[in-house]
Amino acid sequence: MSPAAGRGARPLAAVCVVVPVHDEQELLGRCIAALRHAVAHEAQRPGGVRTEVVLVLDGCTDGSAAIARLSPFHVVEVSACRVGAARAVGVDVALAAAMAADDGSAVEARTPGLDQVWVASTDADSAVPVHWVSSQVALADAGADVVVGTVRPDPADLSPRQRAAWEATHVPGLANGHVHGANLGMRADVYRAAGGYPPVDEHEDVDLVARARATGARVVASDDAWVLTSGRQQGRTPGGYARFLREDLVDGAQV
Numbered sequence: 001m002s003p004a005a006g007r008g009a010r011p012l013a014a015v016c017v018v019v020p021v022h023d024e025q026e027l028l029g030r031c032i033a034a035l036r037h038a039v040a041h042e043a044q045r046p047g048g049v050r051t052e053v054v055l056v057l058d059g060c061t062d063g064s065a066a067i068a069r070l071s072p073f074h075v076v077e078v079s080a081c082r083v084g085a086a087r088a089v090g091v092d093v094a095l096a097a098a099m100a101a102d103d104g105s106a107v108e109a110r111t112p113g114l115d116q117v118w119v120a121s122t123d124a125d126s127a128v129p130v131h132w133v134s135s136q137v138a139l140a141d142a143g144a145d146v147v148v149g150t151v152r153p154d155p156a157d158l159s160p161r162q163r164a165a166w167e168a169t170h171v172p173g174l175a176n177g178h179v180h181g182a183n184l185g186m187r188a189d190v191y192r193a194a195g196g197y198p199p200v201d202e203h204e205d206v207d208l209v210a211r212a213r214a215t216g217a218r219v220v221a222s223d224d225a226w227v228l229t230s231g232r233q234q235g236r237t238p239g240g241y242a243r244f245l246r247e248d249l250v251d252g253a254q255v
Helices: 026-046 066-068 083-098 134-139 160-169 186-193 204-216 240-253
Strands: 014-021 050-059 075-080 117-119 146-153 182-189 218-229
Touching: 014 026, 014 134, 026 050, 026 066, 026 134, 050 066, 050 083, 066 075, 075 083, 083 117, 083 160, 083 186, 083 204, 117 134, 117 186, 117 204, 134 146, 134 182, 134 218, 146 160, 146 204, 182 186, 182 204, 186 204
Parallel strands: 014 050, 014 117, 050 075, 146 218
Antiparallel strands: 117 182, 146 182
């Protein structure tokens, strides 16, 4: 069993949000603006928890760095050019910030346990809803060790046939259980027990959730806070969501 499985849920004390960024100057501003609203929403909620956001610039050659540094969030630069490695670095940085006291010193009485810290993930080409952080916090406090959220492609990026196929195969309010790094979260102790994000080019999110599930973690699928993501057909890796939209969506719906 995982450190979190089989025990009563402990209320969260902090949330870490990690966003890998690789040449996303066109959409990064939208992502940051959405996260600012989501962080503020959680901070203003009665009993809201502190949220640390880390933007991981991974081998960027465009204007992403300048956009990121105008944000109020932590910015880290790496050159792995592998989304799994970028997410892993971001988690380490975010956890260090979350586990520190407000004044930057590690005060034992004020430092939350790993089971009280939530590690959330989204993507630089995505926009979270205003209640995204709060939704994951509520699910965690209700006993979830892992939250697998849904995504919806920007309809402006899809052809009429693709939009029709999407509507034919997705029911609003119903979570399909597919794993997306653009809408994912888990307790930090479960993340550590599962070995963290692998340093791979793609499918790091699916791999991590599979290992978390194998430890006995309670995985909850939710459509409560779906995330708008890019519907582009040429992604940053050969596989992933862009390949699904390009090759599988229409065929799978048979429209």
